[in-house]
Amino acid sequence: MSVTSSSGPANYLVCASQRSGSTLLVESLATTGVAGRPEEFFQYFPDSSQAPQPREWFAGVADPAILELLDPLDPGVVDTRDSATWRSDVRDAGRTPNGVWGGKLMWNQTPLLISRSRIASGALRDAVRWLFDGTDPLYVHVYRDDVVPQAVSMWRAVQTRVWRHDGSDTDEHDDAVYHARGIAHLAGILVDQERQWRDWFAAEGIEPLEIEFRDLVNDPTKATARVLEKIGQDPELAPPPPLKPQSNSRSKEWARRYRDDAERNGYPL
Numbered sequence: 001m002s003v004t005s006s007s008g009p010a011n012y013l014v015c016a017s018q019r020s021g022s023t024l025l026v027e028s029l030a031t032t033g034v035a036g037r038p039e040e041f042f043q044y045f046p047d048s049s050q051a052p053q054p055r056e057w058f059a060g061v062a063d064p065a066i067l068e069l070l071d072p073l074d075p076g077v078v079d080t081r082d083s084a085t086w087r088s089d090v091r092d093a094g095r096t097p098n099g100v101w102g103g104k105l106m107w108n109q110t111p112l113l114i115s116r117s118r119i120a121s122g123a124l125r126d127a128v129r130w131l132f133d134g135t136d137p138l139y140v141h142v143y144r145d146d147v148v149p150q151a152v153s154m155w156r157a158v159q160t161r162v163w164r165h166d167g168s169d170t171d172e173h174d175d176a177v178y179h180a181r182g183i184a185h186l187a188g189i190l191v192d193q194e195r196q197w198r199d200w201f202a203a204e205g206i207e208p209l210e211i212e213f214r215d216l217v218n219d220p221t222k223a224t225a226r227v228l229e230k231i232g233q234d235p236e237l238a239p240p241p242p243l244k245p246q247s248n249s250r251s252k253e254w255a256r257r258y259r260d261d262a263e264r265n266g267y268p269l
Contacts, residue, residue, distance in 0.1 A: 010231035011137035013128065014038060014104040017193040019153040021213040022142040023164055024243050026104050028224040032237040035228060036102025041090045042109040046116075048076030052108070054158040058185060066182045069159055083118050087131060100231060101137075107193035125204055138230050139208035141201065142216065143194055148262075148269060150213075151187035152254045155179070158186070164243060183258050184267035191268050 012035075016022035026038035043051040054070035061067065081089065095101040105113065110124050117127035129135060144150045157163050159176040201208055209230055216223045225235035262269050 011101040011132050011135070012036070012038075012103075012140055012227065012231055013137040014102070014140045014142055015107075015197055015208065016104065016142040017106055017108075017144075017150075017190050017197075019150045019157065019190075020142050020144045021211075021216045022104055024220055024241060025140075025142055025211065025216060025223060025227070026102065027164075027242045028220055028239060029102055029227060031239045031242050032224070032228065032233070034096060034098055034100060034233045034237060035231065036094050036096050036100045038094060038102030038104055040104045040106070040109075041094060042103070042105050042113045042116075044079065045076075045112065046079045048074070049079045050074065050076040054161065057158055057189070058182075061185060063181060066179055066185075069177055069179065069182070071161065083116055086116050091131065100233070101132075107196045108189070124200065136206075138227075139201070139206055140211065140227055140230075141197060141208035142211045142213070143197075144213035146213075147187050147190050147194075148258055149251065149255045150190055151183045151268075152251055152258060154186045154190065155183045156251065156254075178254050178257065180258055180261035180265070180267065183254070184262065184265075187262075187268040 014022050014026055029035040030037055040051070045052070053073055055067060055073055058066060058070065079086075090103070091101060094103045110127075114122055114124060114127045117130045119126045119130055125136075128137065131137075156174075156176045160174050162174075200206075209226065211223050211226070220241040221238045224238035228238055229235045258267070259269065261267060
């Protein structure tokens with residue numbers, strides 16, 4: 001089991017998949033000022049210094065009707081930092097002055113963390129412990145039971161490249177286009193990521209702090225307080241939600257439409 005050290009401030013790692021609500025949780029935690037600066041440190045490819053770009057989510061897909069809806073690739077800039085420098089930068093960036101470190105890791109990013117660590121075993125847990133001088137963080141598992149709205153949300157995000165809603169007015173008429181096969185491709189990725197996390201936790205004997213999307217969205221302050229308590233911080237510091245859900249009437253309509261298409265065509269549900 002992952003345990004919090006009683007001798008000092010805790011490290012925690014939010015384990016999730018895209019569009020699971022994890023951004024709402026980590027930004028709520030960051031707002032407290034005592035729960036680290038949890039960001040998605042592990043998403044950047046060394047050969048481009050960029051997170052996965054829209055078309056990289058569709059590697060191996062040749063359907064022009066999907067690809068024409070996605071921005072072309074940007075080569076970016078090579079990240080030349082060695083392992084030790086990268087680790088130091090990640091540790092510094094994720095830590096608040098009280099010593100608490102927070103971060104977020106998606107399953108698709110685990111090979112990048114392992115590669116950065118250069119751990120001979122090639123094991124994910126060894127790579128995580130390498131970050132924290134041989135200790136385990138508190139693992140926080142954020143998940144979404146219903147993959148359909150999750151995949152719809154991700155399909156919209158990869159088209160628009162808008163991944164968060166800070167409370168400003170949303171545009172119901174953005175240029176995202178419905179495409180059942182595009183959503184199905186992402187749904188398959190998201191289902192696999194969640195399966196991989198659950199299998200890994202079971203194999204490693206880890207009992208993470210579990211937070212489901214609906215509970216998080218319904219009461220983000222309570223979900224944040226649960227994490228704060230686990231890392232030895234005052235749960236009363238949990239703030240009102242700093243973000244609003246990006247889902248709107250079109251998202252709901254696309255989810256209904258995709259369910260019909262999925263039942264006809266055998267797409268992931």
